[in-house]
Amino acid sequence: xxxxxxxxxxxxxxxxxxxxxxxxxxxxxxxxxxxxxxxxxxxxxxxxxxxxxxxxxxxxxxxxxxxxxxxxxxxxxxxxxxxxxxxxxxxxxxxxxxxxxxxxxxxxxxxxxxxxxxxxxxxxxxxxxxxxxxxxxxxxxxxxxxxxxxxxxxxxxxxxxxxxxxxxxxxxxxxxxxxxxxxxxxxxxxxxxxxxxxxxxxxxxxxxxxxxxxxxxxxxxxxxxxxxxxxxxxxxxxxxxxxxxxxxxxxxxxxxxxxxxxxxxxxxxxxxxxxxxxxxxxxxxxxxxxxxxxxxxxxxxxxxxxxxxxxxxxxxxxxxxxxxxxxxxxxxxxxxxxxxxxxxxxxxxxxxxxxxxxxxxx
Amino acid sequence: xxxxxxxxxxxxxxxxxxxxxxxxxxxxxxxxxxxxxxxxxxxxxxxxxxxxxxxxxxxxxxxxxxxxxxxxxxxxxxxxxxxxxxxxxxxxxxxxxxxxxxxxxxxxxxxxxxxxxxxxxxxxxxxxxxxxxxxxxxxxxxxxxxxxxxxxxxxxxxxxxxxxxxxxxxxxxxxxxxxxxxxxxxxxxxxxxxxxxxxxxxxxxxxxxxxxxxxxxxxxxxxxxxxxxxxxxxxxxxxxxxxxxxxxxx
Numbered sequence: 279x280x281x282x283x284x285x286x287x288x289x290x291x292x293x294x295x296x297x298x299x300x301x302x303x304x305x306x307x308x309x310x311x312x313x314x315x316x317x318x319x320x321x322x323x324x325x326x327x328x329x330x331x332x333x334x335x336x337x338x339x340x341x342x343x344x345x346x347x348x349x350x351x352x353x354x355x356x357x358x359x360x361x362x363x364x365x366x367x368x369x370x371x372x373x374x375x376x377x378x379x380x381x382x383x384x385x386x387x388x389x390x391x392x393x394x395x396x397x398x399x400x401x402x403x404x405x406x407x408x409x410x411x412x413x414x415x416x417x418x419x420x421x422x423x424x425x426x427x428x429x430x431x432x433x434x435x436x437x438x439x440x441x442x443x444x445x446x447x448x449x450x451x452x453x454x455x456x457x458x459x460x461x462x463x464x465x466x467x468x469x470x471x472x473x474x475x476x477x478x479x480x481x482x483x484x485x486x487x488x489x490x491x492x493x494x495x496x497x498x499x500x501x502x503x504x505x506x507x508x509x510x511x512x513x514x515x516x517x518x519x520x521x522x523x524x525x526x527x528x529x530x531x532x533x534x535x536x537x538x539x540x541x542x543x544x545x546x547x548x549x550x551x552x553x554x555x556x557x558x559x560x561x562x563x564x565x566x567x568x569x570x571x572x573x574x575x576x577x578x579x580x581x582x583x584x585x586x587x588x589x590x591x592x593x594x595x596x597x598x599x600x601x602x603x604x605x606x607x608x609x610x611x612x613x614x615x616x617x618x619x620x621x622x623x624x625x626x627x628x629x630x631x632x633x634x635x636x637x638x639x640x
Numbered sequence: 641x642x643x644x645x646x647x648x649x650x651x652x653x654x655x656x657x658x659x660x661x662x663x664x665x666x667x668x669x670x671x672x673x674x675x676x677x678x679x680x681x682x683x684x685x686x687x688x689x690x691x692x693x694x695x696x697x698x699x700x701x702x703x704x705x706x707x708x709x710x711x712x713x714x715x716x717x718x719x720x721x722x723x724x725x726x727x728x729x730x731x732x733x734x735x736x737x738x739x740x741x742x743x744x745x746x747x748x749x750x751x752x753x754x755x756x757x758x759x760x761x762x763x764x765x766x767x768x769x770x771x772x773x774x775x776x777x778x779x780x781x782x783x784x785x786x787x788x789x790x791x792x793x794x795x796x797x798x799x800x801x802x803x804x805x806x807x808x809x810x811x812x813x814x815x816x817x818x819x820x821x822x823x824x825x826x827x828x829x830x831x832x833x834x835x836x837x838x839x840x841x842x843x844x845x846x847x848x849x850x851x852x853x854x855x856x857x858x859x860x861x862x863x864x865x866x867x868x869x870x871x872x873x874x875x876x877x878x879x880x881x882x883x884x885x886x887x888x889x890x
Contacts, residue, residue, distance in 0.1 A: 302722055328721040332714065333747035340711040340744070344687070344718025347705045352718070370708050481703035481719065483726060484682040492652065494697050495705035 282457040287422040287447060288313035290458045291381060292321070294429035295353050299464040299472045300379070301327035302352040304341035306334055308360045309393045310449035311383035315355065335360040339367030339380070346376040347495035349480030351433050351472060355381035357449070358399050359390060362407075368442055369408030372512070373497025375479075377436030379429065380414075381445045383452035386622030394622025395449035395544055400599035403446045404572040411509050413516045415443040415523065416572040418542040422456035424569075430461060437475065439519055446571060448595070449622070450544045516573075525569035526578045529553065534562035537634050538582055540604045541593040542568045544624070549593050552630035563634055571600065579607035589613040591634050596620060648672035650681050652701045657692075661861025663818040663851040664693050667760060670824070671729070672700065674832040680839055683726045685719055687712040691733035692766040710741020713748035716755045727838050729756040735765045738774040738798045745804070749844050752809030756838045756845045758831075759800055762853040763872060770856030774798040777871055782856070797875050801848050805881040811843035813881040817850035817873070819865045830880075837885070850876050 285293070292314050295303070303318045315331065322329035332338035338354045345352040356364060361382045371378050384399050386392040401407075403416045415435050419425035425447055432443040464472070481493055499505035529546075530553050531538075541549040546567040553563045566579050579590070589612055592601040601616045608614050617633040619625045631637075647653065650672035658664045675681050681702055688696035690709035697704035707715040712730035720728045737745050737759050745757065764782055765771040771784040775797045779788040801815045812834055816827035827849065834845040850872050852864040859867050 302718070304718065330717065330721065330751075333743050336711065337714040337717075337744055337747065340708065340714035341718035341721070343707070343711075344705060344715035344720075345722035346718075347715075348685075348719055348722035350722045352722070366708055367711070374706075481685045481705065481726075482723065484684070484702055486682065490682075490701070491703065492701055493703045495703075496697055498694065498706055 280459045280462070282459050284455050285422065285458050286313055286453060286455050287425045287451040288383065288453070289317045290422050290426040291429050291445065292317040294426035294460060295379065295433070296321055296325055296327065297461055297463045298351065298430040298433045299469050300351045300353050300433065301325065302345040302350050303327070303354065304330045304332050304338040304345070304352070305354050305356060306332050306338050306360060308357045310385055310452050311355050311357045311381070313452070314381065314383070335363035336366060339364040342378045343367055343371055343374070343376060346371065346378045347374070347481050349473060349476030349482060353379040353381065355383065357383045357385045358387050361399060361402070365402070365408040368414065369410055369412060370497050371442040372408070372412035372414065373410065374495050375440040376442065376495065377440050378442045379432045379436060379445065380442060381447065384446065384448040386620070392622045393449060395595065395624065396620070396622050397448060397543060397545060397595040397599070398620070399446065400571065400594070400596060403444050404574070412512065413519070413572060415439070415441055415519060416446050416570065417443065418446045418569060418571045419451055420543050420546050420567060422451060422454060423458050425451050426458050426460065435523065437472070439515060441515065441519070446543065448544050450624070520573040523570060524573045524575050524578070526575040527567040527569060528582070529565040529567060530557060530562070531564035531566070531582050532562060533584065533586070535564035535582070535587055536561060537563045537589055537591055538579070538587050539563060539565040539591050539593060539630070539634070540568070540579060540600070541565065542571055542600065545593045545595050548625060548627055549630050551627040552634065555627060556631060556634065561635070574603050576603070576607040579604060580609070583608065583611060587612060589615055591615050591617060593617045593625065593630055595624065648676045650675040650684070650701050652699055654698050656699060657695055659855040661852065661854040661864060662692070663762070663849065664760065666818050666824060667758065667849050667851070668696065668699055670828045670831045671731070671758060673828065674835050677832065678835055678839055680727055680835060685723070685726055685728050687716045687719070687728070687730040689730070689732040689736040691736050693731055693733060693760065694767065696731050710736050710739070711744055712736065712741065713744040713753070713755070713757065717748055717751070717753050720753060720755055729758060729835070729838065731758045732760070733766070734759070734761045734763065734773045734775040738800050746807070749804045749810050749846065750807045752811070752843045754838065754841050754843060756834045756847070759846065759848040760851050761800070761848055761876060762851040763797070764853050764856045766853050766856055777875060799876065801846065801881050804846055809844060810846060810882060811884045812837050812845040814846070815848040815850065815876060815878050815881070817868070817878055819850065819852070819869050842884070848876070850878070
C-alpha cells in the first residue's frame with residue numbers, strides 16, 4: 279500500500295494531477311488556491327512538464343484550449359472571481375469537444391467577496407456560467423483524499439467524453455491538511471498512450487498526402503443547420519454522461535430515517551457530524567451527498583424517500599442553489615427545507631441539528 | 641507538362657470567403673507559399689482569429705485551431721508548449737490583436753514564445769460591418785465613428801510593431817504592406833524570414849501587413865491601395881523594427 283502523506287488539498291490535487299499524466303498547467307494566482315499554482319511551478323520542471331503563469335485567467339484557459347487541442351492532458355485552477363473570467367474559454371472548450379480539467383477552490387462572493395470557503399458557484403458550475411447550450415462534468419470533493427482522487431477521475435472522464443470537467447472544491451478543502459494516499463505515477467508507456475489516444479481528431483505532427491490530416495479545433499458553425507446538428511450531438515453526449523456517470527454517497531441511509539439531508543462538499547462534512555450526534559441520541563437521519571453535482575443524482579434522492587421520511591433538509595454554503603435540484607428530485611412529495619450560510623462562514627453541527635429537529639432559535 | 645503555377649500545398653481547395661479587392665487572400669497565399677518552401681507543412685499548426693479571417697482554419701491545409709476573439713496568442717502558447725516539436729503561427733486582425741487581445745499579444749511577445757504572429761491591419765472591423773478599430777486613423781469615418789475618429793475623445797491609432805518593440809524578448813518585428821506588387825514581393829521575403837526563424841526556434845516573430853478593406857472603407861479596390869499608401873503609411877511606417885539575427889553575439 280502506498281504511503282500516506284499529510285498535505286493541503288490544493289497541493290494534493292496538484293500532485294494527483296501530475297501523477298495522472300498532466301504535464302501542461304496554466305494558471306493565474308488567486309487566494310485561496312495559490313498553493314496549487316505554486317506547487318505546479320515547483321514540480322512541473324521536475325517531470326519535464328510545462329508551467330506558465332499566465333497574464334490572466336482568460337489567457338490561462340485559452341492556453342488550456344491550445345494544449346488540449348493537441349490532445350494533451352492539461353489543467354488550470356482558480357478561485358471564484360477567476361473562474362468567472364475563465365467562463366468564455368470553458369464555453370469554447372465545451373463547444374469544441376475538448377477535454378480539460380478546471381479546479382475551482384471556491385470563496386465567498388459575489389464580486390470580489392472574501393477569501394473564505396463558500397459554495398456560491400454551484401449555479402455557475404452546474405447550470406452554465408459560460409454562454410450557450412453546454413454542460414460541464416462537475417465533481418464535488420468532501421475530503422482532501424477525495425479532492426486528490428478526483429484529479430485522476432476528472433482526466434479520465436474528460437478524455438472519455440471529450441468534455442471539460444470541473445472539480446468544485448472550496449477554500450476549506452484547499453487549505454486544510456489531511457492524510458492522502460496517491461496513485462503511482464503514469465509510466466512512460468502509459469503517458470505515450472494518453473498522448474496518442476486523440477490522434478484521430480487532435481492537432482499533431484502531419485504527413486504528406488495521402489496520409490495528410492487537416493484537423494480543426496473549432497466551435498464555429500455559421501450554417502444554422504450544421505450548428506443544430508452539432509448541438510444535438512452535444513446533447514446526446516450529455517445524455518450519455520447522465521446515464522453513466524452519476525456518483526453520490528449514501529450516508530446513514532436506512533429504513534429508520536426520519537429526515538434526509540442533502541449536502542455536498544464541505545457542507546456535507548459538517549452535516550455528517552450532526553447526523554452522527556443525532557444517531558447517538560437515537561434519531562436516525564440519512565444523507566445523500568452528491569459527488570457529481572452535474573450530472574445530478576435526482577433518482578438517488580427520490581429513491582430514499584420512504585413513508586417514514588418527514589422532510590428533506592438541504593445544507594449549503596450559499597443562499598440556496600442546489601436546493602432547486604433537490605426540489606426537482608422530491609417533486610413536492612414532502613417538504614424541502616434549506617439551511618444556508620453565506621459570507622464565507624460555516625455552519626456548526628449544532629445549527630444543522632437544530633434545523634433537522636425544527637429547534638432553530640431555541 | 642511543366643507546372644509553372646499552382647496552389648500551395650499549404651492551402652486547401654476551399655474557396656476564400658473574402659470580398660473582391662481584399663488583401664487577406666494575398667497574405668494567406670504568402671504564408672502558405674513560405675511554409676511550403678521552408679518544408680514546414682508537416683510540423684505546422686495555425687490559429688485563426690475572430691474577424692473576416694475567422695475561416696482561415698478551413699483555408700490552411702494543416703491542423704488549425706479557431707480561437708476566441710483576441711485569444712490566439714494564448715491558444716498558440718498552449719499549442720507550442722504541448723507540441724514543442726511543431727511550429728505555430730497566429731493570424732490576427734486589428735480588432736482581435738490590438739483591442740480585445742492586447743493582453744494576450746503583449747504577454748506572448750514578452751515571454752518570447754516560439755511562435756509567429758501575422759497581424760493584418762486594415763484600420764477597421766471588417767466582419768462586423770465597418771466599425772472603428774484601434775488602428776482607425778484620426779478623422780476616419782466608420783459605422784461607430786460616424787463623425788470621424790476624434791483622437792481627443794478616443795485616442796490615436798495603436799501602433800502594434802512599435803508597442804511590441806518596447807519589449808526585450810521578441811526576436812523579429814517587421815511591418816510590410818500589400819499595397820503594390822513590389823510591396824507584396826517584399827512582404828513574401830519578410831514572411832519567409834519570420835517563418836525561418838520560427839523553424840529555427842529563435843523566439844517570437846511578428847509581421848504586420850498594412851492592408852485594405854475596400855468594402856467597409858467604401859473605396860474601390862485599386863483606389864483603396866492608393867488611399868492606404870497616402871493615409872495609413874504615415875501612421876504605420878514600413879520597415880524592420882528588430883532582427884536579432886543581425887546583432888552580434890546573439
